[in-house]
Every structure is written in structure tokens, then in C-alpha cells.
Amino acid sequence: MRAKRPMSFGIILVTAAVLLVLTTGCSNVLGKFGSLFGGNKDAVEYDCLADKWTNEYVSEKTAINDAYDRLLKAAEDGDKKAFADCFTKELRDSSGFDRMVDDFFANYPEGLGKAEIKRMPSGAGGSIRGNTVISNASSRANVRLNGEYYDITLRVCYEYTGSPEKIGVRQFAIRNLEADAEYIDRIQKIPEYDADTEDCVICAIRSSEEVSAKLINGCPYLWTDTDTPKLTADEMRDLLMAHRDDLGNREVQDRIGDPNVEFKQSNSTGYDYFYELRSENGEPLYAHITADWPMGKILDAYVCTKDSEDYDNPLVPWVKPQT
Numbered sequence: 121m122r123a124k125r126p127m128s129f130g131i132i133l134v135t136a137a138v139l140l141v142l143t144t145g146c147s148n149v150l151g152k153f154g155s156l157f158g159g160n161k162d163a164v165e166y167d168c169l170a171d172k173w174t175n176e177y178v179s180e181k182t183a184i185n186d187a188y189d190r191l192l193k194a195a196e197d198g199d200k201k202a203f204a205d206c207f208t209k210e211l212r213d214s215s216g217f218d219r220m221v222d223d224f225f226a227n228y229p230e231g232l233g234k235a236e237i238k239r240m241p242s243g244a245g246g247s248i249r250g251n252t253v254i255s256n257a258s259s260r261a262n263v264r265l266n267g268e269y270y271d272i273t274l275r276v277c278y279e280y281t282g283s284p285e286k287i288g289v290r291q292f293a294i295r296n297l298e299a300d301a302e303y304i305d306r307i308q309k310i311p312e313y314d315a316d317t318e319d320c321v322i323c324a325i326r327s328s329e330e331v332s333a334k335l336i337n338g339c340p341y342l343w344t345d346t347d348t349p350k351l352t353a354d355e356m357r358d359l360l361m362a363h364r365d366d367l368g369n370r371e372v373q374d375r376i377g378d379p380n381v382e383f384k385q386s387n388s389t390g391y392d393y394f395y396e397l398r399s400e401n402g403e404p405l406y407a408h409i410t411a412d413w414p415m416g417k418i419l420d421a422y423v424c425t426k427d428s429e430d431y432d433n434p435l436v437p438w439v440k441p442q443t
């Protein structure tokens with residue numbers, strides 16, 4: 121008769137596996153071992169994002185949230201190591217990385233990580249090259265802290281088959297209103313802007329004495345004061361309706377003067393101008409005018425505020441052609 125297999129054999133194997141996990145302290149083994157028995161992988165604590173994203177499946181939303189949470193917590197705690205560990209190993213080993221981290225912490229506005237963050241829709245992209253899968257994601261966020269505006273940009277690589285050194289945060293940047301206005305103005309003049317040309321760690325804070333900027337339509341712009349008397353919204357509407365075919369018309373220019381903001385998006389055919397209007401009920405108002413050519417025919421014109429992000433108050437209503 122065949123001898124029965126000892127009942128304790130399986131227990132010994134499981135016990136040995138548990139001891140192996142505990143003695144090595146390897147989060148990778150722990151995560152995979154737990155998954156074999158239906159354990160909760162979320163309970164696994166990883167030292168860096170690359171470890172988590174390498175050993176677990178994450179979506180672009182999860183990756184973005186992971187990165188925001190870890191980076192801002194580390195910044196608030198003043199923990200440079202935890203902050204640095206969020207980035208790819210490739211970047212951490214690159215020349216100048218430690219200096220960028222030191223500069224970031226020297227300029228970081230304390231309390232920013234505890235403020236309410238308005239996250240913009242994230243973007244994602246990637247590629248498949250043979251057996252190599254690459255997945256990237258990006259996000260923007262706006263923060264108000266003590267009445268000041270800050271913009272946060274984040275770029276991550278959360279999947280890169282066979283190259284764990286490329287997985288992690290690729291770029292994290294915080295800019296205040298003035299610094300962001302400078303940045304936006306600069307990149308819009310570059311026909312094919314590549315974010316990889318920027319530092320991977322940025323905390324840029326400029327003062328209003330250094331840079332003149334205003335928030336209009338929820339976006340920072342470089343600003344130039346003018347001495348032209350400010351029109352009301354109704355006065356601007358009547359003027360533009362009478363001369364909508366030529367923003368450079370002498371009568372129009374005599375009334376509105378030079379724009380406070382001139383803005384040309386590299387990927388747009390239109391030319392954008394902002395003019396300060398007379399405030400209403402203490403709220404600053406602006407006219408946003410888009411022309412088909414510098415000071416040419418008016419394509420669109422709207423009244424906007426510093427925070428408005430819509431176009432529900434036209435100065436020159438668009439009229440559908442008769443058919």
C-alpha cells in the first residue's frame with residue numbers, strides 16, 4: 121500500500137514562504153505572494169512609485185493620483201529622499217538632479233500640499249514596439265494658497281516593459297502666477313515645443329516686481345499697463361459692432377489704445393488681444409478679442425473675468441449666414 125503524504129508538508133511550504141518574505145523584506149515577493157492567496161495588494165507598502173507600478177497594474181488615473189499624493193506629502197514634510205524616490209531611476213542618476221531637488225525645496229510654498237487642488241483632465245499616451253509597452257500620463261492642477269495662484273504640471277511613465285529604470289515621475293513643476301505667465305508666453309512662441317527640454321524638477325516663484333502678470337479666463341498672461349481710458353463692456357460692444365471688420369481701424373484704436381495682452385498660439389491661426397474694461401461691482405472685466413491677422417478682422421470677442429472659463433458673454437455675436 122502506498123504511504124499517505126504527510127499532511128504537514130503543505131503547511132511547511134507555506135510557512136517557509138512566509139518566512140522568506142519576512143526575512144528578505146522584498147515588497148515584490150510580498151505583493152505577488154499575497155496575490156496568490158487573494159490578499160489585498162493595496163496593503164503593500166512600496167518604497168518608491170517605480171516598485172508599485174512595476175509590480176501592480178495601475179491605470180493612468182491611479183498613477184497620477186499616486187504621484188500627486190506622494191510628491192506633495194514629501195514636499196510638505198520636507199522629505200527630499202521620499203520626494204526624489206518618486207522620479208525614475210534614470211532621472212535620479214542623472215547629473216544635476218540633486219541640485220534641482222534642493223532648489224525645489226528652497227522655493228516650495230509651505231502649505232501648498234494641504235490646499236485644495238483643482239486637477240485638470242489628464243492626458244495619456246503610449247506605444248507598443250514589439251514586446252515593449254510604454255504608457256505615459258500627464259496632468260495639470262491649479263491651487264490657491266493665501267490668495268495666490270499656483271499651477272502644477274505633472275508627467276509620469278507608469279509602464280515600460282523591460283526598463284524599470286524608466287518608470288516613475290518624469291517631470292513635476294510648480295509655478296506661481298508670474299512664473300507661469302512667463303512660461304506660457306515662452307512656449308507658445310515655439311512651433312514644436314517639447315516638455316522634455318525643461319528641467320524635470322521645477323519650483324519657479326517670481327514676484328510682481330519682477331514680472332507683471334494677470335489671471336484672465338483662469339489663465340496667467342504677461343500684462344502691460346496702458347493709460348487709455350477704460351471703456352465699459354457696453355461701450356466696447358457698440359464700438360466693435362460698428363467696426364468688426366477691422367480691429368486696426370483708426371477710430372477703434374483711438375478709443376481702445378494698445379492691448380494689455382497680446383497672445384499668439386503657435387498652433388492657432390488667430391491673434392488674441394486682451395483689453396481692460398471698466399470694472400463692475402468691484403470685479404475686473406476684460407475684453408478678449410481674436411482677429412484673423414494682427415489687428416485684422418474680428419473673429420470673436422467676449423467679456424471675461426479673471427476666473428471665467430467660458431464664452432457666454434459675447435461682445436460681437438456670431439451670426440449664422442443665411443442659406
